Amino acid sequence: MKRNLFIGSALTAVFILAALISFVWTPFDHAVLNIPNKLQTPNGTHLLGTDHFGRDILSMIMVGARTSIAVALVAVGIGMGLGVPLGLWAAARQGSWMDELIMRGNDLVFAFPSLVIAILITAIFGAGAVNAIIAIGIFNIPVFARITRGAALSLWQREFILAARVAGKSTGRISVEHILPNVTNLLIVQGTIQFSLGILAEAGLSYVGLGAQPPLPSWGRMLADAQTMVSIAPHMALVPGFAIILMVLGLNLMGDGLRDYLDPRLRVVRA
Amino acid sequence: MLRYTLKRLLSLLISLAVASLVIFVVIEVAPGDPASFMLGMNAQPETLAALRSELGLDVPKVQRYFAWVSGMLSGDFGTSYTYRTPVIDMISGRLWVSLPLALYALVLSSLIAFPAGIFAASRRGQAGDISVMGATQLGVAVPNFWFAMILVLVFAINLRWFAAGGFIGWNNGFWVGLHALTLPAIALALPQAAILARVMRSSLLDVLGEDFMRTARAKGLSERQALWRHGLRNALIPVLTIIGLQFSFLLAGSIIIEQVFYLPGLGRLVFQSISARDLIVVESIVMLLVFSVIMVNFLVDLAYAVVDPRLRSRT
Numbered sequence: 001m002k003r004n005l006f007i008g009s010a011l012t013a014v015f016i017l018a019a020l021i022s023f024v025w026t027p028f029d030h031a032v033l034n035i036p037n038k039l040q041t042p043n044g045t046h047l048l049g050t051d052h053f054g055r056d057i058l059s060m061i062m063v064g065a066r067t068s069i070a071v072a073l074v075a076v077g078i079g080m081g082l083g084v085p086l087g088l089w090a091a092a093r094q095g096s097w098m099d100e101l102i103m104r105g106n107d108l109v110f111a112f113p114s115l116v117i118a119i120l121i122t123a124i125f126g127a128g129a130v131n132a133i134i135a136i137g138i139f140n141i142p143v144f145a146r147i148t149r150g151a152a153l154s155l156w157q158r159e160f161i162l163a164a165r166v167a168g169k170s171t172g173r174i175s176v177e178h179i180l181p182n183v184t185n186l187l188i189v190q191g192t193i194q195f196s197l198g199i200l201a202e203a204g205l206s207y208v209g210l211g212a213q214p215p216l217p218s219w220g221r222m223l224a225d226a227q228t229m230v231s232i233a234p235h236m237a238l239v240p241g242f243a244i245i246l247m248v249l250g251l252n253l254m255g256d257g258l259r260d261y262l263d264p265r266l267r268v269v270r271a
Numbered sequence: 272m273l274r275y276t277l278k279r280l281l282s283l284l285i286s287l288a289v290a291s292l293v294i295f296v297v298i299e300v301a302p303g304d305p306a307s308f309m310l311g312m313n314a315q316p317e318t319l320a321a322l323r324s325e326l327g328l329d330v331p332k333v334q335r336y337f338a339w340v341s342g343m344l345s346g347d348f349g350t351s352y353t354y355r356t357p358v359i360d361m362i363s364g365r366l367w368v369s370l371p372l373a374l375y376a377l378v379l380s381s382l383i384a385f386p387a388g389i390f391a392a393s394r395r396g397q398a399g400d401i402s403v404m405g406a407t408q409l410g411v412a413v414p415n416f417w418f419a420m421i422l423v424l425v426f427a428i429n430l431r432w433f434a435a436g437g438f439i440g441w442n443n444g445f446w447v448g449l450h451a452l453t454l455p456a457i458a459l460a461l462p463q464a465a466i467l468a469r470v471m472r473s474s475l476l477d478v479l480g481e482d483f484m485r486t487a488r489a490k491g492l493s494e495r496q497a498l499w500r501h502g503l504r505n506a507l508i509p510v511l512t513i514i515g516l517q518f519s520f521l522l523a524g525s526i527i528i529e530q531v532f533y534l535p536g537l538g539r540l541v542f543q544s545i546s547a548r549d550l551i552v553v554e555s556i557v558m559l560l561v562f563s564v565i566m567v568n569f570l571v572d573l574a575y576a577v578v579d580p581r582l583r584s585r586t
Contacts, residue, residue, distance in 0.1 A: 104282075108289055111564045113523035116557055119541055120297055196412070203414050204527050208542065223417055227531065230420055231428045241417040248412035 005257025011250025015243075019065035028056035030063045030217055039233045049235045051225065057236070060217045061243050067129060067218040068247070071211070072198030074133045076191050079140020084187065086141070087148025088175040094153060103149070106142035114139035114201055122210045129212040132205045136198050147190050151183040185262040189255050196251035203244050219244050275576055283569045290561045291343075295336050298554045304328070305352045308548045326352060339554075348555040353547045358555045361540060368438055368536035369529070372452050373521040376459035380521075381514060383464040388471025388510075393498060395476060403468065410465025415524065419458035419531040426454060436533040455532045459524055463517050470513045475506040508575070515571035519564035 022030075027047070034054035042049045048057040090102040112120075118135035125131050155161060156179070164174050205211035206220025214221070219240045226236035306322040307314060323329045327338070327349075342349060348358035391403040427435035433454050441448040478484065479502055487497040526538030533539075537556055544552035 104286075107568075108286060108293070111286065111290060111561050111568070112557075113520055113560065113564065115523050115526055116560050119526075119545065119553070120294070120557055122545060124297065200412075200414055204416060207414075207416050208527055208530050223414075223420065227420055230424050234424060237417070237420050237424070241414070241421070244414050244417065245409070245412045249408060252408060252412060 002257065002261070004253045005261055008250050008253030008255070008257050011246055012254055015065050015247045015250070016069060018062045019069050022059070022062035022066060026056075026059035026062050028059045030055060030059040031215055039229070039236075041233075041235055048239045049233075051222070051236050052229055052233070057222075057239050060222060061219070061239060064217045064219045064222060064240070065243070065247075067206075067212050067216055068199050068202050068244075071129055071133050071136065071202040072195050075136035075140055075198045075201075076194050078133070078137030079144045079194060080187065080191060083141040083144025083146075084148045084180075084183075087145040087150075088152055088179060090145065091149045091152030091156060091179070092171045092175050094156070099149075102145065106145050109138065109142045112139075115204070118201075118205050118210050127210045127213060129216060129218075132202055132211040135205070136201045139201075140194050140198075143194060144187065144190065147186060148183055151186050152179045155179050155182055189259045189262065192251055192255035192258060196248045196255070199244065199248050199251070272576065276573065279569060279572050283565060286565050287562065290565065291340055291558060292336070294554055294557050294561070295339060298550050299332060305548050305550055309352060326350075343555070343558065349551045351544075351549055351552050353544075353549045358552055361552065362537070362555060362559065365535065365537045365540045367441065368452075368534050369522060369525050369538065371448070372455055372459065372525050372528070372534070372536065373518060375449070375452055375456040376463065376521045376525075377514065377518055379456055379460035380464040380467055380517065383460065384467035384471055387464070387468040389475060389498075389503070391468070391472045392475035392479065393494075400472075404472075407465040407468050410461055410468075413462060415458050415462050416527050416531050418461055419455065419528055422454045422458055423531070436531070438532075438534045438536075452534075455525070455528045455534060458531070459521055459528050463521065467510065467513055467517065471506070471510050474509045475502060478502050478506045481505070511574065512571050515567050515574075519560070519567050522563055523560055 032055065034050070037046070037050050037054035038052050040046050040050040040054075046056050046058065048061065050056055051060070086102050086106075090099040093099050114136055117138055118132060121131045121135050152175070161174060161178060164178055169177070202211055202218070203220035203223070206218040207224045209221075209224070211220055212218040222240040223237060226233070226240070230237045304323075306319055306326060306328055310319060310322060320329070327335065330338070339349065346359060348362065350356065351358050351361060354361065387403050387407070391400045394400045423435050426432045434451060438451050439447070475498075479498070484497055484502060487501045488494070492500065522537075525536060526541060528534075529536040529538035530542070537559075541553060541556050544550075544556070
């Protein structure tokens with residue numbers, strides 16, 4: 001449906017735009033404490049209210065969007081950068097020990113839920129945005145490897161690949177020049193979905209204190225701050241929550257829309 | 272079937288062995304010696320050496336790995352560095368919160384997802400289908416810990432139907448315990464229910480297009496009868512797989528939800544242990560979670576083979 005694609009892209013664009021604008025302008029300085037103004041409900045001056053330190057929530061949401069988007073985007077990059085070549089390789093050597101090794105390695109990573117990977121990494125290197133990226137990114141690798149391999153396997157049976165082989169192209173060249181372009185649509189759709197999962201994961205990790213650390217603002221930590229205030233200042237919990245929901249919803253709708261737009265036959269398995 | 276089972280069993284054992292090795296190596300490269308962390312910066316070298324040998328940290332790493340694994344096999348997870356109690360006791364005490372919570376959430380998620388999925392599939396393209404699918408889109412996008420906070424705000428703080436957090440244990444009766452876990456379970460179940468309902472719907476729609484469904488209709492069954500007698504049973508296979516996979520995610524997901532409700536489960540234990548650098552506890556909990564994922568996958572594979580004989584011949 002075109003409508004999904006439109007609504008999804010619009011929502012996503014709003015957040016990306018807000019994140020970009022926050023580099024040059026925010027309504028207030030997101031880091032400045034202003035205790036006399038604390039816990040204001042949304043009003044004309046502070047459109048989304050202020051938190052328990054009197055900071056402007058709209059400004060924090062805008063700057064927090066940067067963190068969320070950066071973490072999720074880099075994590076998708078890690079997943080694609082490593083997962084896609086592995087998947088292409090496994091498909092090119094289908095049935096070989098290499099294929100077996102890659103796929104079993106994938107199963108192994110799948111056995112570690114991303115939260116558990118994050119806990120392990122935090123236990124070693126400490127909490128932080130970079131470690132959150134690594135944790136989410138590692139989890140993305142098998143997702144992309146699996147989906148690339150699955151799509152590539154059926155492509156290897158097609159005539160045009162046989163033609164490329166007859167022409168004398170090496171397996172590697174066929175993978176890059178013929179297989180990869182044909183799985184790109186699938187990867188874009190899956191990338192959108194992993195992007196939205198990354199936003200959720202980053203929020204969860206920051207919420208429990210394993211993600212972005214102060215003073216770097218993040219939506220998850222805004223929610224953690226809001227938890228003790230929820231009875232006296234519900235807007236502190238509602239605003240970042242709605243930001244996460246709208247961003248994730250936007251990306252998911254965009255993913256669905258892109259799938260239908262790029263290739264109606266594609267059916268992506270949601271992890 | 273025996274051959275298939277043995278093959279799966281072998282791959283299960285290899286997965287477990289590799290997973291334990293990965294966890295051990297990762298934790299071992301962790302900077303910071305637990306003994307010097309416990310004794311502080313001004314510890315005497317002799318005291319440090321004594322504690323290291325007491326904790327078994329002076330033994331070569333290879334030997335320690337095998338000691339850890341063989342210990343786990345016999346139910347001995349070692350002794351906590353900070354609490355000086357057996358890790359197994361700490362974990363099993365916490366499991367009485369985390370495990371029932373995950374199971375409760377799984378039941379809730381199925382109770383929501385099944386009717387929703389069936390309803391949507393039987394009204395494909397109509398208003399009912401569209402609203403259920405819209406609701407699942409939203410359910411997938413809601414972070415469960417945020418939903419948990421909203422539940423607390425509405426049902427604990429405003430309506431006072433539930434406690435806002437904490438868990439007094441099962442000693443006061445099953446229903447009291449269950450009541451305390453209800454809000455966390457709902458929060459945990461919501462996103463999973465949304466995913467499950469989508470799977471249920473699409474799986475049912477796939478089955479509804481099959482030839483045997485047309486035969487059932489031709490034989491005189493009504494749309495509804497055909498759905499219940501033939502459609503549902505066949506649509507359940509992929510759904511059961513997802514339920515199996517969800518259990519391990521619920522167990523891991525309860526780590527975050529426990530923080531919202533201050534529940535004394537595995538999640539709180541793991542965070543306490545990380546901040547105290549009680550690595551042996553972290554190691555054991557991570558291994559336990561990974562074990563449960565691998566085990567559930569194994570059982571799902573077996574269940575699949577029982578249901579679908581074609582799979583047995585494949586590797």
